[in-house]
Amino acid sequence: MGERRGYERFAGRAAEFASESRPSWPARPQAPAGAPNVVVMLVDDLGFSDVGPFGSEIPTPNIDRLAADGWVFTNYRTAPMCSPARAALLTGLNPHRAGFGFVAHIDPGYPGYACELPEDAPTLAESLRAGGYATFMVGKWHLTVESRLHDGADRASWPLQRGFDRYFGSMDGFTALHHPHRLVRDNSVVDVAEFPEGYFLTDELTEEALGMIDELRANDAAKPFFLYYAHTSVHGPIQAKAEDIARQRGRYAAGWDALREARFARQRELGIVAPGTRLPEGEQADAALIPPWESLTEAERELFARHMEVYAASVAEVDESVGRLVQRLEELGELDRTIIVVASDNGGTAEGGPTGTRSYFAQFGLSAELPADWVADVPRELDEIGGPRVFGQYPTGWARVSNTPFRSFKSSTYEGGVHAPLVLSWPGAPGAVSGLREQFVFVADLAPTILELTGVAPLTERGGRPAPQPDGRSVAGLLSDPAGPGREAQYFECVGRRALVAGDWKALAPAPPARQDGAAGGRWELYDLAADPTETRDLAAREPVLVRELAERWRAEAWRNTVFPLDDDGSLQEVRPAGEAALSEPVALTPFRPPLERFRASRLTVLRSFAVEVELLADADAAGVVVAHGDQGGGYLLAVDEGRWLLSYNAYGELHRVRGGRVDAGPHGVLLRVDELDGLRWRVALEVDGAPDAVVPSVPMLFGMAPFTGISVGYDYGGPVDWGLHEAHGAYRFTGGSIERLRYVPGEPSRHDRRVLLAIDEAVAAIAD
Structure with missing residues (x-):
């Protein structure tokens, strides 16, 4: 009995103490009632026509299913390269304002090229987490400057510090799929000496994504989640599993000219391209880089077809990952309450060159001229291409097929560099009217759109500082209104190449200006995208006043978006911080x-x-x-x-x-x-x-x-x-x-190393003070 009274006295005193001194914790964030899950799947270097809803012959039944019941955006544009697109997607800011005028391999000290997300800019993951979401990421990050990827680096720009509860993948710009060069789980490198026979990264990324969802549901049946699945496919080195390559065997024997025409015909049937659209030919179709298929030897055709079989297999593996996620959501009874976005970060790439390569690293990454006897494609057996022994990239001819019907490639400001596929699915969307959407949508619009669809308010500050106003605008209204408004204008820039889309007009400067010409100088082209969406008829000579107006408008946008200085000679890529x-x-x-x-x-x-x-x-x-x-x-x-x-x-x-x-x-x-x-x-x-x-x-x-x-x-x-x-x-x-x-x-x-180390960090700190 005495023990009982002692316990009661202790319990009473403990309750009194707790009521007097227990700190007041902020309320746990709760998602809006009925908030949907969100899955954003970003594919690396996927061309506009590389999936079924956009005219591809590559079997993509799972993406086809999403498109059939959802929305296919035919006028979606992104940045010309991957890191800028990813920064814009996650922040709602234009690429340079988000710190990424280039990929995350430079650090010259200018705000538009910091290759780090701004400290005051909340990410989509941070806003959704603050709104009660679980936040997961698997795959390619590529939003941390490469000098801060090592194990002793400041991790402030790593995924967990930018809003994700869980992360698994490759922090770098790309990796091999059979034997990844480095994997990170949360904030630590995965300590594994070797990979088992048959290992394939795309499969592991999908398993990790499914595991994150399953672990959440085992502990919380209702909490919505945001999954950002950033594929390492189909970036080089292009690799795939042997059985998936075998399924593509013979599909590309007809060659890139015939496949391009076939995709274009399907696009017309699907309504993906407007009636009267022309397929660029000759110089506009990079004919100097792409020999006619009929002119090739039998050995060349066999080799080049194999490269494309591997690429197609890699795309099919991306589609398989979509199918596995959809299947799990159906098993959980959550497909109807899940928004799924599938997009590419930029156009298909021509970095494989006219003949492709089986030696991916031998022909890029150096500003010096290569010796005349340099071997950029070490011969290997055909059956090894796509497997763990070959780091390959497909030829330019197939990249042109990937970007059908547009001209040029990744890193260009022609449509082939920036016009990409976008599919959105939400079976349970209220008031939805699915189908094609032809309105102009830019990558920076995705974060505001997702926040509106989920009912989560964007964070207004980060780190005690007011958040910058987003450049993106929600296009959520397009899901229920096929005639709703899209974006009116957007600037583009990549290594001095410039463009501005304003209404139906597009002004484009395909090369950097000479220094004496000024930021808006150089040769500009002009296209009426309503009548000529594939940029085949340059109207600049006919409309010189309009060209000057649009070039000046681009310059004004560039100043507002911290685009300057232009990287007109590659020197920004050579300046590094002294640290x-x-x-x-x-x-x-x-x-x-x-x-x-x-x-x-x-x-x-x-x-x-x-x-x-x-x-x-x-x-x-x-x-x-x-x-x-x-x-x-x-x-x-x-x-x-x-x-x-x-x-x-x-x-x-x-x-x-x-x-x-x-x-x-x-x-x-x-x-x-x-x-x-x-x-x-x-x-x-x-x-x-x-x-x-x-x-x-x-x-x-x-x-x-x-x-x-x-x-x-x-x-x-x-x-x-x-x-x-x-x-x-x-x-x-x-x-x-x-x-x-x-x-x-x-x-x-080496004398070939043109890097210049400057006291950038100290100079920036002095300016800030």
Whole structure:
């Protein structure tokens, strides 16, 4: 009884104490009653005509189903490149105002090219989370400047810090699908030494997305969710599963000319293009870059068709991911209450060149002119294209098919660079009138539209600062009103290429202006999009006054949107903050840890000579990888194999392998020297205990994005450098001894390295003060 009275006295006092001192927490946010789920699926480099509702022959039954019961937007435009489009999508701001006048690989110090989302700009995820939503993301982020992707970086611009409860995917601009170069879960790198046989990233992204939904529903049956699924497909390197490639076999034997005509015919049947639309031909259709199919040899046709079979398989795998999500929503009884958006971030890309490539990293990422004997397409067996051994990209002829009926490609301000597919589905939408929508919609309109459809108010501040006014405007009214208004005007800019759409008119400058001409100078073209949506009849000579007016209007928009300075000569891509110099200091690496991140590793090796110092203790049975950097797209490794030193160098797909002397039991001092030669080449030499041991006398230098997979010590992570070694041993973890010390020592930068390090951060801080 005494114990009972003691408990009562304690409980009473505890309640009294709680009523006096318990802090007042803000109310937990609740979503509006009946708020729908939201799924936004963004596909990388998908052309306007690459899915069924827009005329494609590629089977996309799941996207077709969404389109049949939803809305197909035929006049949707996006930014000419991926990061700018993603920034606009998530903030509702125009790309430059969102900090992304370029992809997230530069940092010259100007607001429009910061390659970081503005600190005062709430993202769609942040607004929805504040409105009571669970927020999930899988896939490609590409909204953090590359110098802040490493494990010691400030994570303020990573997905979880920009509004997502959960994240799984690749933070970088792209990755291999069979062996991803680096995966991040939430705020940490995924620590996995190698991937199982048959692994494929698109499948894992879908599984992760489904898992996030399932875990939410196991704990909260009603809370709405926002899922941003940003595909790494179909960006290069284009890869697909063997069984999916087999389903496309023979589909492209007729060639790109016939397939383009067939897609255009289907588009006319579907009403995707206006009557009277012309298919650009000749110079307007980049004929100089694309030979007629009939002019090709049989071997060329077979090779080029294989490239497109892989691309089509990758698109079909995207569609499969849509189907799996739809199926799970049906099983949960939530399909009717889910808004699903499927879109592309920009037009199809011509970066594969006229013949395509099986050596994706060999032909971009360097401003210097390549030597005349440079091999940009290392020959490989046809059946290997699309698989884990080949980093490929389809030829320009197929990119033109992807962008049917428009002209030009990704990074261009012609319609082929900015006119993209958009499908929206919401089976339970109130008052919906589904079908085609021809109104002009821009990527920045998507966030305001989603917020209106969900009933969630956008955040008005972030970090104690007022949020900037969005540039996007909701087009939610178009779901119920086929005749409702769309956007009237929008500027575009990409590496000095400019355009302005104003009503039915489009003024376009396909090249940067000369410096003396000023921002609105240079050669401008003019098109009446109502009569000529594919930009085949330039009316600039007929309407010079209108051209000048639109060029000046573009200039005014550019000033308002922090577009300047124009990157008219590529120099903005070469200026970097002085703080990056610390990333090029010598560094010691610990064995068996996750690989050093791609950009961090590149500062030690790319466009420079360097050395790797190793102190190693070997037993009599020592074997395995000492250090590896790169993958099948290009890289190098040092290993102990069959009792001898092994040096492997993968030159964009061509393997150079040399064996050194025997590895005796005991301690060894090892030096791997990589010295620059003329003609963008390296000499790779191994010294053991002070004596020369093995040498690869001259190989093409790796640069740009290669080596893409970072540095792993004691094993070969993920995509292997040496495929034969991988087949025999997998990641080939070093055993039979220990790696006591391993240190990278960068040498002087190459004369081809045009980067300029400036005290940008200090200057910006001084201005802010």
